[in-house]
Amino acid sequence: MALAVVMREEIPIPEGIEVTVDDMVTVKGSQGELKRKFKHHNVKISQEDGLVVLEVRFPKKKDKAMLGTIKAHITNMIEGLTQGFTYRMKIVYAHFPMTVKLTGGKVVIENFLGERYPRTAKVVGSAQVNIQGDEVTVSGVNKEDVGQTMANIEQATKIKGRDPRVFQDGIYLVAKE
Structure with missing residues (x-):
């Protein structure tokens, strides 16, 4: 041995x-x-x-x-x-049209499931967020910053207390490039 x-x-x-x-x-x-x-x-x-x-x-x-x-x-x-890292996400809603915008170092999600108060997700480190129509693109050179920012956005739209088969609204990861 x-x-x-x-x-x-x-x-x-x-x-x-x-x-x-x-x-x-x-x-x-x-x-x-x-x-x-x-x-x-x-x-x-x-x-x-x-x-x-x-x-x-x-x-x-x-x-x-x-x-x-x-x-x-x-x-x-x-x-x-x-090469850099790029994650593409899709904004999905069926019940209430949500608006997503970038304000300072946060992504603000308004009218999610008809809620009165906006939900926010922090943009971590050097990650850059680009919002166009129903697509959100998170890109950067640091994989951890890009991945954590993407996870923050996805977690901000997590639905609790409702049937996930019916309420499928949210922002979801589509592709990693």
Whole structure:
């Protein structure tokens, strides 16, 4: 039975992206800059000719899990600065025509199921929200900000106390691009 002494993962750095590794990982591209600090003490992050290298010596189960998690975060940072993330959502209503607008750092949903007071959803971080007709587009370079903003909008129109088979009004995710 062979024991893995060093577990190593490599992430290629595409052209046009600059990665610096010190106490935090900084990824720069034409669309902006993302920074993130990883605190797991067993995972060593370094940079070698065109690669971000993650290493764990004598890995335990938690170390292997953290290695995969950190690799996914850095990959998402690189992908966000090369392509960006875009989530398309659809405004659906059958009973009361709702109006959705962007005010400051919040999405305001008025007349949802005929309610008197508007519901609000916070726009997180650097995510941008675009509302056109019955379509809402959430886009940005940080996957976590875009995903959390989309979830906030979806949760703001969650129906409680009514039959969801009858009352299907809301704002729902249609596509991730």
